[in-house]
Amino acid sequence: MKKALLAGVVATACAAVTMSTAGIAQASPPKNPNDCPNGYVCVWGDINYEGRYLFNPGTDRANVGSFMNDLTSSLWNRTGSQVCFYEHADFRGATLAIVPAGSWLSNVGPAANDKISSWRDC
Ligand SMILES: [Ca+2]
Structure with missing residues (x-):
């Protein structure tokens, strides 16, 4: 009886480790309902891909x-x-x-924040 209980505790601990590992893997790009489609350039009004947004197909946008x-x-x-x-x-x-290609900025930084008006491949 006691052994079975211990096994349960170990299993719970393993699950916790798995979860925290997934949390560390936050270098992965944003995954949410506003997910950016493959082949698009996506921009958001707030940091961390929040607020208003615009998803633009292809690499060029002369005027956002x-x-x-x-x-x-x-x-x-x-x-x-x-x-x-x-x-x-x-x-x-x-x-x-x-x-x-394929990269993202969760925060464009103070020098670029609230200034972008166009983009293209370069
Ligand atoms: Ca501008």
């Missing part, structure tokens, strides 16, 4: 539009190309972020 202009705080490049993000429309102004 008034809905997302100067509001991006996190992003995900799910295309097969490196993508550069620019301060102004038509790929002008400062290059605010250079994001390799």
Whole structure:
């Protein structure tokens, strides 16, 4: 009887270890209802892929539009190309972020926050 109880405790401990391992694997990209489709560049208005968002197919967007202009705080490049993000429309102004294919930024950082207006492969 006591042995069976101990086995149960061990099993519970193993489950806890498995869960914490999954938690550590947070280097994986965001997975949520707003998941960014493969082949898209996705931008969000808040850090950690929250708030308003825009999912754009392909690598180029000459003007993000008034809905997302100067509001991006996190992003995900799910295309097969490196993508550069620019301060102004038509790929002008400062290059605010250079994001390799398949990479993401949960926080674009203070220099780029709320400034992105366009992007393309680079
Ligand atoms: Ca801008």
